[in-house]
Amino acid sequence: MARPLSAMLIALLVALSALFAVLLAWYLTQARQYIGADYTGLILDVVRANEETYRLRRLLYAEAREEAFPLGERLVNTATMLQQRLSLYLQTLDRMPLDSLRDAAFAGEIQEALGHHERMTQLIDTSDTALSPAALEAAKTLEQQLAWIFSEMNDRLQSASAVQQRINEGLALAVVVLVGLVLATALGLLAALLHLQHQSETLRGLAITDSLTQLSNRHQWLEQAPLLLEPANMPVALVLLDLDHFKSINDGYGHPTGDQVLEAFGRLLKSVARRSDLVARLGGEEFALLMPHTAGVDAARVGERIRRHTQDFTLPAPAEHHSLTVSIGIAVADTAAVDADRDANDDSEERFSTLYRSADKALYRAKEGGRNRIELA
Known part of the structure; x- marks a missing residue:
């Protein structure tokens, strides 16, 4: 209007x-x-x-x-x-x-x-x-x-x-x-232009941001993530996170309570992420954290911090007595992953696809291994 x-x-x-x-x-x-x-x-x-x-x-x-x-x-x-x-x-x-x-x-x-x-x-x-x-x-x-x-x-x-x-x-x-x-x-006219610019920025923000957690959405994350893998001779850690048995919270306490849990988990990821990191909600209860210039041991340390905070997290009423845990899969693309006879600026899209598959397999093992744990690729 x-x-x-x-x-x-x-x-x-x-x-x-x-x-x-x-x-x-x-x-x-x-x-x-x-x-x-x-x-x-x-x-x-x-x-x-x-x-x-x-x-x-x-x-x-x-x-x-x-x-x-x-x-x-x-x-x-x-x-x-x-x-x-x-x-x-x-x-x-x-x-x-x-x-x-x-x-x-x-x-x-x-x-x-x-x-x-x-x-x-x-x-x-x-x-x-x-x-x-x-x-x-x-x-x-x-x-x-x-x-x-x-x-x-x-x-x-x-x-x-x-x-x-x-x-x-x-x-x-x-x-x-x-x-x-x-x-x-x-x-x-100036006010109208500023209003249109604000609307354009708002629409762009809605297009690339998850409205619930205010993190990057899956589309934005998949678009930006490969860019963080350049140049190919630096280590990049990918942390995939999945909240354990989250469906039971939605079914038992309602979706509004589940939304509050997701918002709180999003704030937790923002608090541990650096300015150079890219954190996103990929969909449902699945999240991702891409960390440039990060070796596997450092990524595991961050993952453990997230796991402990999640485990100790007090859920909002009426789910305050319900426990919440997270399973984490970590993969690292480092200089060892680049063959000596390949260009240092290898296709970042291909490197990202490989990194994502490795982290997803590690997450699957964490789920299969009992949940509330971290697996490294």
Whole structure:
């Protein structure tokens, strides 16, 4: 159940990431007119233009006149600077992606102001210190138009800048969410891979391990044992063990009690085995212990230790008064078993088969000889 749930979770995360990426792309398409424009710079330019418009107003309504600097020339110079700014703004707004700044009516107002500037410059003599009524009216009309245009432009740019800021904040949040979803998907995939690896290792362990005793099973033992016989010029001892009259425990006290006995015997074999040894349950009450770099006398010493511990073993209830013994057959494949004219790396499979048959015959003799004993091949 855990595997389908994890797969569904990963699929959901992937789907959410894809959906969010599509929504983000749509959002960027809709918001692209607000992104990339330098509204702050335009606002500063408009502020400067407002200051120049104020200068124009002062020139028109000031009571004092400076004779050394004719009024007409100052008006024309100031208005010309504003006209140049308007022309530049028109070019800039044409490149702006924002529709509200490229409004046709607003552009028309700017064009009209440029026309008023043209008429004003035609009516004003730059050498005059006073303006004719027509020139003064044209200058006032231009000043009012410019004041309105720059005020309106400032409002529009401020609004566009605020929208741009909100969009940038939204994009930052969207990127964080998308990165979070991608990371969550990656972590989900990693967790799924780890889960699959754990399941694979668990299944492999079940395939090569006896579930009751946690020793190697017969298949794993027969696969690994020949490898421990390489190279052929080292002694290897094989100890086969069979619990005596084990069927009477199963029949008399039940299989659960028998299973507990087998588990306990498996723990005993683990306690005497070295890290280099290969211990296994071959089936039923038969066990095996393969010991590399071990001579016959050393293997017999280990076998005797196992036999004594088994004999003294207290069985679990209700079989605590029942005695348990083990019969042991030992065979050794050593350098004497390899002919001088044969390669030292002789076929390990053949050597193992020979070793196994010898140990099995020794076990049979131990059984025939009265059980609870050790026989060497």
